[in-house]
Amino acid sequence: MCDPLNSPQLPPRILIVDDERFNRQLLTTVLQDEGIISTAGGSAEALEAVRMNPPDLILLDVRLPDMDGFEVCRRLKSNQATQDIPVIFITAMNNPEEEARGLHLGAVDYITKPFNHTVVKARVRTQLRLKQQANLLSRYAFHDALTGLANRRAFDRLGEHEWNSCQRQSLPLAADPAGC
Incomplete structure (x- = not known):
């Protein structure tokens, strides 16, 4: 395998x-x-x-x-x-x-x-x-052993990184889909 x-x-x-x-x-x-x-x-x-x-x-x-x-x-x-x-x-x-x-x-x-x-x-x-x-x-630790895909820990790590980046740049984490 x-x-x-x-x-x-x-x-x-x-x-x-x-x-x-x-x-x-x-x-x-x-x-x-x-x-x-x-x-x-x-x-x-x-x-x-x-x-x-x-x-x-x-x-x-x-x-x-x-x-x-x-x-x-x-x-x-x-x-x-x-x-x-x-x-x-x-x-x-x-x-x-x-x-x-x-x-x-x-x-x-x-x-x-x-x-x-x-x-x-x-x-x-x-x-x-x-x-x-x-x-x-x-x-x-960050990937599924069977599929090789990123797991929840990887998602949490990326989310924290993006959150910190948005905080430093005073940007929202997500865009408003209505464009408001």
Whole structure:
């Protein structure tokens, strides 16, 4: 029997954000078998890449020239469309306070440079597996397992989203069918 919610998985998309070209190339080489890799050399480029094609995982340097990685993470986590994308900080900043700050902002891991290739691969695999499981759980929670159609929970979530949107824009939730 075919399960409409259990469709074939696409390879995960990983975004590497680092202002050092060497680091981007090294991480791309280390992670090339883990998914589709894209890179960004700065914060603005990274935020645009996430907006255009949200990745499944972001590896983010803390020290970036245009905006630090902590601010990038804060922006991602404050946006409903990107808040569930796991962020792993990869940085030369080996300071427990900075690590705690990154984790407090919502990062799922913090890896210091120079890093061990095997450890980076293992941590990336773990986060990608957790992301895949969360996505599957969400699909099962909001869709009927037999038909694949949205269920009542999905309707309630969409209704709440639309209600909040109308409230922000001072618009009615429904139009008057008589046109009055």
